[in-house]
Amino acid sequence: MTCDPVGWSEGKKRVHLIGVAGSGMVPLAEILLDLGHDVRGSDLKQVPERLLKRGLKFVLGHSVSGLGDAEVVVASAAIPDENVEWVDGKKRGLTRFRRGEVLGQLAAKKKLLAVMGSHGKTTTATMLAQIFQEAGQEPCFYLGGYAPALGASGGWRNGEWLIAEVDESEGAPAQLRPWAALLLNADYEHVDRYANEKAVIAAYQEILGKVTGPVVVVAKEESAAMDAAGSVMGKVTFGWEKSNADYVATWKGENAEGIRFGVQGKGKELGEFSVAATGRHNGGNALGGLALAAELGIGMEKIRKGLKSFRRAERRFEILLGVGGLEVVDDYAHHPKEVGATLAGTGSAKSCGDLPTASIYATGNILEGVCRGTFESRSDCPTTGLCRWGKSDGGRKRGGACRQDRGVGRKSRGGGIDVGGKNDFGKNLARGGLISRDGRRGCDANGTKGGE
Numbered sequence: 359m360t361c362d363p364v365g366w367s368e369g370k371k372r373v374h375l376i377g378v379a380g381s382g383m384v385p386l387a388e389i390l391l392d393l394g395h396d397v398r399g400s401d402l403k404q405v406p407e408r409l410l411k412r413g414l415k416f417v418l419g420h421s422v423s424g425l426g427d428a429e430v431v432v433a434s435a436a437i438p439d440e441n442v443e444w445v446d447g448k449k450r451g452l453t454r455f456r457r458g459e460v461l462g463q464l465a466a467k468k469k470l471l472a473v474m475g476s477h478g479k480t481t482t483a484t485m486l487a488q489i490f491q492e493a494g495q496e497p498c499f500y501l502g503g504y505a506p507a508l509g510a511s512g513g514w515r516n517g518e519w520l521i522a523e524v525d526e527s528e529g530a531p532a533q534l535r536p537w538a539a540l541l542l543n544a545d546y547e548h549v550d551r552y553a554n555e556k557a558v559i560a561a562y563q564e565i566l567g568k569v570t571g572p573v574v575v576v577a578k579e580e581s582a583a584m585d586a587a588g589s590v591m592g593k594v595t596f597g598w599e600k601s602n603a604d605y606v607a608t609w610k611g612e613n614a615e616g617i618r619f620g621v622q623g624k625g626k627e628l629g630e631f632s633v634a635a636t637g638r639h640n641g642g643n644a645l646g647g648l649a650l651a652a653e654l655g656i657g658m659e660k661i662r663k664g665l666k667s668f669r670r671a672e673r674r675f676e677i678l679l680g681v682g683g684l685e686v687v688d689d690y691a692h693h694p695k696e697v698g699a700t701l702a703g704t705g706s707a708k709s710c711g712d713l714p715t716a717s718i719y720a721t722g723n724i725l726e727g728v729c730r731g732t733f734e735s736r737s738d739c740p741t742t743g744l745c746r747w748g749k750s751d752g753g754r755k756r757g758g759a760c761r762q763d764r765g766v767g768r769k770s771r772g773g774g775i776d777v778g779g780k781n782d783f784g785k786n787l788a789r790g791g792l793i794s795r796d797g798r799r800g801c802d803a804n805g806t807k808g809g810e
Contacts (some may be wrong), residue, residue, distance in 0.1 A: 375399035377434035381502045385512025392514035400424050462533025468520035475542030478643045479523040485647040487521045489664030493656045507669045538571040540650045544582035562586035572653040577603035596649040605649040633665050
């Protein structure tokens with residue numbers, strides 16, 4: 359039996375996925391299910407219910423007998439070589455692949471549209487998938503989060519395109535040959551693999567060097583990304599005002615419905631676009647997706663409709679609950695720049711009727727570790743005033759979290775996030791380590807002080 363690109367799309371195989379609940383493995387499981395394979399897997403956490411409903415056989419935990427009668431074993435990048443199932447697969451002579459290898463093999467059957475960068479990949483790839491869907495292209499897609507409008511995080515469809523995140527955490531898989539690529543940024547992270555920013559840039563350079571079609575890269579706002587694409591001839595750039603990019607956006611504003619921006623593409627006015635997302639950073643993501651779609655021949659009205667139909671992917675400023683002016687938000691941001699952009703993006707959202715959006719509170723103990731491991735000095739840290747290590751005066755550090763601004767609450771519970779609202783719901787949020795936007799006044803009548 360072979361597992362070359364033809365093999366994955368012909369015949370049914372028994373495939374075991376180690377680490378199947380991971381954000382990079384769930385879309386792979388969905389694609390393999392679409393292709394008709396018998397998919398099973400194991401992990402230390404539960405898989406999404408939708409996979410079980412589709413027939414995935416799941417075992418919680420890893421064991422020496424976990425592979426069963428599998429023919430092929432695929433492991434995520436997070437699985438060490440010493441994993442008992444990975445080792446057992448080798449002993450039994452089974453075909454074994456890492457996740458990135460399988461993505462490369464599947465991509466060889468389609469035109470791979472690679473979305474790359476340290477931040478924004480899932481959101482931008484989701485936008486692109488919806489643009490191509492709106493244009494009738496029936497794209498395959500491989501996303502790092504569940505996309506509500508697409509009904510999955512991974513899908514194998516009839517179209518010629520595969521829109522996929524290419525994750526630098528696994529280096530530059532040799533199998534990847536992107537037909538087109540979008541580079542959003544190139545910040546230093548994954549310190550377990552890369553010694554410094556130059557090493558990260560080199561990884562992107564290697565992938566970009568294999569692209570056969572258009573390469574779209576963010577302009578002056580992200581100098582590292584421009585360095586990574588420096589040797590790419592004919593690259594197309596995008597950016598905000600004064601960037602002198604090929605596609606330039608002008609910020610028009612943000613409200614409860616989302617963000618709006620105007621675009622000029624290669625000297626031509628393309629009109630205004632709206633996206634149901636928060637923050638200027640997501641406007642940049644949308645602009646990058648717009649630019650690449652336009653370079654690939656998608657009509658501007660289809661792009662406009664695709665962006666308008668966009669719905670946030672899972673854990674990308676996902677609003678879990680809204681009660682009495684308090685909102686509980688789940689966001690994947692973990693790099694200091696991501697955290698800073700996410701918090702900045704909350705500023706224009708309406709909270710509790712006509713009450714002003716108040717203080718933002720961050721999980722100081724988490725941010726401190728991230729910032730210390732990424733930046734050489736406090737002054738370099740973009741989350742200044744939010745984490746315990748950044749520039750915040752001693753009076754604002756309470757219970758393992760920092761206060762950025764105003765607020766009634768004075769101490770977070772258990773190192774969680776101080777909500778500061780005047781109600782019991784706010785107190786419970788602080789205990790749970792969740793986020794609320796209203797830090798000055800509660801919108802609840804019980805009058806209990808939260809986040810004491």
